[in-house]
Amino acid sequence: MxxxxxxxxxxxxxxxxxxxxxxxxxxxxxxxxxxxxxxxxxxxxxxxxxxxxxxxxxxxxxxxxxxxxxxxxxxxxxxRLREDLDLAAYASYAAELCDRALQDDEAGEFIFQQLKACFMGLAEGKDPEVTVNLFEMKILETAGYAPELDVCVSCGNEEGPVRISVQAGGTLCRRCWSRDASALPVSDGALKLLRLFRRLDMRRLGSIQVSVETKKQLKAVLRSFFDTHMDLRLKSRAFLDQLDRMNQQADAPLRERRSLYDDGK
Missing domain, CATH: 2.40.50.140 (Nucleic acid-binding proteins)
Incomplete structure (x- = not known):
């Protein structure tokens, strides 16, 4: 045919x-x-x-x-995604997630539109970490492993502060923290973004300014869900992490010079 x-x-x-x-x-x-x-x-x-x-x-x-x-x-x-090493790393990770994380019957029009929007966001210069974090959430949703973030998964309490239990599949309120000693602490900003990611279509992503610390929390939560519930071993993720370490090492001298300049004022 x-x-x-x-x-x-x-x-x-x-x-x-x-x-x-x-x-x-x-x-x-x-x-x-x-x-x-x-x-x-x-x-x-x-x-x-x-x-x-x-x-x-x-x-x-x-x-x-x-x-x-x-x-x-x-x-x-x-x-542009093939010509820029950093963008190629992020795009390769998003593509491999689609290839490895989803069964054929899960890879429908929705995730096709999300991947297209992810690539467009990367090509347009949107923050690659935030863009890929949002796409990771779309993959978790499609595969059925997205976290419950609006209420405590143990008692239904809607009041904060909360931690995120990967094992339980979502947030735990202060009264229920003891149910999972490994639950991940998250700031209000990180939790707000994770909740936004659950609701937001990739095609509506604008420019978002996110602090380095919040990015670390987003990465920790989303990676933990993938590792616990899907157990993927992705070559593209290993390369992306290696590239991040190299970029951090390259930025270290610049941060030191800025620190010396600030101290000398």
């Missing part, structure tokens, strides 16, 4: 001497695997549309198993 479907390339793997196997996240057919013959060759008509993160219209034939790409038209190449 011949298919004509909009999709985003979330994985591109070399196959044989000149071919690539593409994994697409599509708007109507979930995740789809297709062979792009000759796509490794620079002059191939499929070489551009087979690039990671490319959003396009794909025409392919499939009876069972992998399809075969007949034609494709690029709608948005997202070339």
């Amino acid at each position: 011949l298919y004509r479907i909009e999709g985003i390339v979330i994985r591109s793997t070399d196959y044989g001497e000149g071919n690539k196997i593409l994994t697409l996240l599509t708007d109507k057919a979930g995740k789809v695997g297709i062979i792009a013959r000759g796509a490794k060759k620079a002059r191939s008509r499929h070489s551009s549309i087979a690039q990671p993160f490319t959003y396009g219209e794909f025409v392919f034939f499939r009876s069972s198993g992998l399809g075969t790409l007949n034609a494709g038209e690029i709608i948005e190449s997202f070339h």
Whole structure:
């Protein structure tokens, strides 16, 4: 059967001497695997549309198993996400989350639209950490593991302060903290953002200024939910963490110079 479907390339793997196997996240057919013959060759008509993160219209034939790409038209190449190392790391993480965290029947139009909006946000210069944190929440929601953040999951109390129990699946009020000694403390700002992430569609994300400490709390909470409930081992996440450490080390001398300057005033 011949298919004509909009999709985003979330994985591109070399196959044989000149071919690539593409994994697409599509708007109507979930995740789809297709062979792009000759796509490794620079002059191939499929070489551009087979690039990671490319959003396009794909025409392919499939009876069972992998399809075969007949034609494709690029709608948005997202070339900036491939050219910038930091953006490539964040985009790769978002793409691998879709590939590894979701079953085919979970990868519907909603998450397709969220990934497209995530890539657009990264390409437009929105804070990459916040953008990917919001996308992580959309993945948790789709997979059925999003935290309950509005009431205490133990007693239903709506009053703060709260901690977040990953094991229990959401917030615990002060009276219930003892039920989980490993519950994570969160500031009011971090909790407010997590609640916003539960309600906010990626397509409505604007520019948000978030402190370094709040970002650390968001990362700790969301990573803990993934590690506890989904147990993923993502190469892109390991690389992203390595890149973060390198950037922090590079920024350290600048922070020291600023400190010396401030002390000398």
